[in-house]
Amino acid sequence: xxxxxxxxxxxxxxxxxxxxxxxxxxxxxxxxxxxxxxxxxxxxxxxxxxxxxxxxxxxxxxxxxxxxxxxxxxxxxxxxxxxxxxxxxxxxxxxxxxxxxxxxxxxxxxxxxxxxxxxxxxxxxxxxxxxxxxxxxxxxxxxxxxxxxxxxxxxxxxxxxxxxxxxxxxxxxxxxxxxxxxxxxxxxxxxxxxxxxxxxxxxxxxxxxxxxxxxxxxxxxxxxxxxxxxxxxxxxxxxxxxxxxxxxxxxxxxxxxxxxxxxxxxxxxxxxxxxxxxxxxxxxxxxxxxxxxxxxxxxxxxxxxxxxxxxxxxxxxxxxxxxxxxxxxxxxxxxxxxxxxxxxxxxxxxxxxxxxxxxxxxxxxxxxxxxxxxxxxxxxxxxxxxxxxxxx
Numbered sequence: 001x002x003x004x005x006x007x008x009x010x011x012x013x014x015x016x017x018x019x020x021x022x023x024x025x026x027x028x029x030x031x032x033x034x035x036x037x038x039x040x041x042x043x044x045x046x047x048x049x050x051x052x053x054x055x056x057x058x059x060x061x062x063x064x065x066x067x068x069x070x071x072x073x074x075x076x077x078x079x080x081x082x083x084x085x086x087x088x089x090x091x092x093x094x095x096x097x098x099x100x101x102x103x104x105x106x107x108x109x110x111x112x113x114x115x116x117x118x119x120x121x122x123x124x125x126x127x128x129x130x131x132x133x134x135x136x137x138x139x140x141x142x143x144x145x146x147x148x149x150x151x152x153x154x155x156x157x158x159x160x161x162x163x164x165x166x167x168x169x170x171x172x173x174x175x176x177x178x179x180x181x182x183x184x185x186x187x188x189x190x191x192x193x194x195x196x197x198x199x200x201x202x203x204x205x206x207x208x209x210x211x212x213x214x215x216x217x218x219x220x221x222x223x224x225x226x227x228x229x230x231x232x233x234x235x236x237x238x239x240x241x242x243x244x245x246x247x248x249x250x251x252x253x254x255x256x257x258x259x260x261x262x263x264x265x266x267x268x269x270x271x272x273x274x275x276x277x278x279x280x281x282x283x284x285x286x287x288x289x290x291x292x293x294x295x296x297x298x299x300x301x302x303x304x305x306x307x308x309x310x311x312x313x314x315x316x317x318x319x320x321x322x323x324x325x326x327x328x329x330x331x332x333x334x335x336x337x338x339x340x341x342x343x344x345x346x347x348x349x350x351x352x353x354x355x356x357x358x359x360x361x362x363x364x365x366x367x368x369x370x371x372x373x374x375x376x377x378x379x380x381x382x383x384x385x386x387x388x389x390x391x392x
Contacts (some may be wrong), residue, residue, distance in 0.1 A: 005065050016048045022171035023047050053380055175238050232303055233264040239309025240269045247352040251308060272313040273333040275324055292336055296343045304346040304390045311367040318366050337370050348374040348386045
């Protein structure tokens with residue numbers, strides 16, 4: 001059975017190996033979980049999935065393979081042994097509940113009514129007042145409201161929360177091909193982290209204290225050290241306005257994630273392509289600009305540079321002097337891009353448009369050629385690939 005689940009996961013492009021399948025078999029042999037589908041789901045996910053971005057794919061594969069198993073109440077036989085029912089019900093009833101059952105005519109009458117309805121029922125039912133199901137007022141079922149009833153199965157929390165975890169697909173926004181949210185961007189940006197201890201020695205060093213105390217024959221020698229911080233220096237350049245208006249939200253999320261992940265972060269704006277000036281305040285873009293030459297001189301070559309833009313413009317905006325749609329640029333855009341590439345060794349371009357759309361825009365192809373094909377889509381996988389390149 002697990003081999004078929006393994007095949008379903010591989011078909012869903014979950015990177016699961018035979019080693020992990022064998023680990024799951026070993027866990028089941030040790031009775032880590034037993035006869036509980038939800039516990040098995042969590043166990044299988046913990047063992048088989050090593051990266052949370054694949055949780056949604058796992059949920060879909062799990063649901064596809066086990067579809068119908070949690071609806072076994074549809075297939076119950078009407079001839080359930082009466083003695084089994086009686087013992088099961090009596091064990092689960094408190095003294096107060098036993099007294100309440102008498103209002104229905106006693107346990108014998110309740111069991112008889114239950115068996116009759118189970119024999120008559122032909123399909124799954126929810127929200128009613130007669131059939132065996134969930135969320136209703138019938139005396140039989142799960143998740144309902146009748147105080148005199150028999151609970152059948154386990155729908156999790158009562159009153160309408162019976163949907164299984166793997167059907168909820170809470171992790172769909174972690175898929176590595178979907179557009180990003182702030183949390184997912186942070187996950188991808190972590191591949192670029194390079195930690196170093198900088199600043200004042202204000203953090204207690206446990207290992208150092210133990211070592212120095214031992215060297216001093218047991219005389220306590222407290223050691224302090226600088227706090228470990230992400231030492232990566234990042235320069236963000238955002239395309240703003242025009243066709244980028246449709247991508248403002250995801251660009252805001254990227255900016256927010258970068259500010260929380262990187263201590264050394266600088267950012268500027270441009271429109272369509274980089275020319276002789278950039279700016280920090282879009283409300284004062286006409287009066288407060290920074291010369292691109294000054295930017296190249298201000299920041300060292302240890303900065304990683306990320307351009308964020310859709311690269312959708314007229315090709316002459318890149319190739320011709322005067323190509324800018326906002327002003328007369330003495331030098332073509334590609335000249336300024338080449339200066340950036342000459343100064344900084346690590347430069348990438350993040351494009352919010354999907355990869356499949358890039359071939360339909362001539363300017364996108366020009367930009368890709370200029371930056372050495374280091375353009376990445378704004379998906380979790382694309383951003384991670386970009387961070388891997390910058391981290392080399």
